[in-house]
Amino acid sequence: MTSQTVEAPVTYEVRNGVAWLTMNRPEARNALNKALREGLFEAVRRFNEDDDAKVLVLTGAGEKAFCAGGDLKEMADTSLRVPPVDFVPQFGRNIEVVKPTIAAVNGVAMAGGFLLAQTCDLVVAAEHARFAVSEVKVGRGAPWAAPLSWLIPPRVAMEILVTGDPIDARRALEVGLVNRVVPAEELVAETQRLAESIAANAPLSVRAAKRTVRLVADLPLPAAYDEAERIWEPVYLSHDAQEGPAAFRDKRKPHWEGR
Secondary structure, X not given: OEEEEOOOOXXXXXXXXXXXXXXXXXHHOOOEOHHHHHHHHHHHHHHHHOOOOOEEEEEEOOOOEEEOOEOHHHHHHHOOOOOOOOOOOOXXXXXXXXXXXXXXXXXXXXXXXXHHHXXXXXXXXXXXXXXXXXXXXXXXXXXXXXXHHHHOOHHHHHHHHHHOOOEEHHHHHHHOOOOEEEOHHHHHHHHHHHXXXXXXXXXXXXXXXXXXXXXXXXXXXXXXXXXXXXXXXXXXXXHHHHHHHHHHHHOOOOOOOOO
8 A cells, every 4th residue: 555745845655554754855965944844743743643654764865865964054044042842853752653663864864863863763774874963063962862872882872972973884783773784775675674574563562562672761670670561461451462372373364453
């Protein structure tokens, strides 16, 4: 099933249960101007409400940039000082996304582009991708980088933040910022395969798994176990929890209902 709305500055297309959100300012390396930021919020809300979309993929138009960060020209023109918390979508902070998200990084992911990749659950990167938190080079700030030392080793996070220098896709893979690195021409297909493998699973289990991963970042281990039991109990009690074993017994594919 495929549905598409081609509206700049963000396009939304569902391919076999996977919603592709594409930042569509390739002439500006997909820099986050007001229109693009608002378009991202709108597209994410659409994904949240779209029952046909099981996984979100975020990517950028063109071959050079996933997203080069905030639009510095716009910032200068508006004399932007402290950006509000809802300046750009931060999944789980200023907009809730219970379904899985994947960043398909097709080029540079700098500053706000790094933010967008960091906020996704998984990252697939093209071999030529580069990642940088470059705020120190332009005198800006990166409070959104607070989770970075949970995602990757603290000393690596420190180097990224205080130097502002980019790391390449292979280094990002080594330190755990990225899940997979592929040739540029395979990025879309590999990301789609990964997303479809997730979309094929029991949706209640997938959503509970997503919530479980971050528990130890917020809670002591004993409390994390208790919260995990609470998160997973409705899954055990669901219709799908009976459907899975029954499908295995009957040697057929399960029919997930999400209840």
